[in-house]
Amino acid sequence: MKTRTINPTPWLQHFNLHHGVEVTGGTRTLYLSGQTSTAADGSTLHAGDLGAQFKTAWANVKDALKEAGMGPSNVVRLNIFVTDVDAFMGIAGDLTALIKADGTETVCTLIGAARLFDPDVMIELEATAVA
Template sequence: MDRRVINPWEWSVAYGFQQAIEVTGGRRTVYCAGQTSVDKDGHPQHEGDMTAQAHLSLDNLETVLAESGMTPANIVRLNVYTTDVDAFFGATESLGERMGRDGYVVSMTLLGVQRLAFPELLLELEATAVA
């Protein structure tokens, strides 16, 4: 797979995302369901803590990717749904450090929503990965 980052404006890089990613030569695409801050039995965790929920959501996303034989470096699209945009921005420094370390290079959309599947969830991550 070849990946080309497209950024006509560089401001988005400071926020941890690319304007677009072109993929050529990919043979497999994995469309991940939204991953949230739940344990292995599907019970919500870390009520009220955006940073902890975001990290567990990333853990769960990475588990799904690993099961498909992929890593965060394969993600080309990440949609973030949150019930609290301001709290999400408060967690971005910690998330940005982790995502940089783990090889995320993604186009991303952040959407504020009224609620998620369980009221205590603050964040849901939906990814598309290509290999």
Template sequence: MDRTPVNPSIWSLKFGFNQAEIFTGATRQLVCSGQTATDADGNPQHPGNMRGQFGLALDNLATLLAAAGMSFANVTRLGIYTTDMDEALKHFDLLGARLGSAGVTPPSTLVGVTRLALPSLMIEIEATAMD
């Protein structure tokens, strides 16, 4: 799969994402439901700890990608939902480390919400991936 970034201006790059990307040569697409800070049984973890929840949600996304034979290098789009925008932004280095080590800057959207499915959850990350 080849990726071509589309950035009419470069403001988004300082936040670690392209405004759009053109994909050619992809053979499979994986659409992931939102990944949160839950254990293997679906129990919420790290109550009140945004960094812990962000990290575990990324770990859970990595596990899901690996189960499909993919990695963060295959991620083509992210949607991130949070109950505390300011606190989430403080911990975006976690996402930057995962995407940076994979060499990708996928188009992304960050949305503040009043609540997620389980009241103690603070962040949810959904992804689309291709190979």
């Protein structure tokens, strides 16, 4: 598999994100359900701490990728659902740097949601990966 990032304008690169990712030679596509800051039993972790919830949700994405024989570098699309867009944007640079450090070159959509499945869940990450 080979990827090529598409950036007609540079502003998304400030967040370590891209306008597009072209994939050639991929043979498998993995669509992940939204991953949240939950323990193995489904209980919510880090209520009230958006940054910690992002880190746990990202760890859960990586666990699901590993189970599929993939890793963070296989992620080509990441949708981020948050209950507080302003709070997320205040820490977005730090959080997207974490996915960049894992070798992820992705496109991303940020979506504000009034509420997620549990009132204590502040963020949900939905990923598509190609190998």
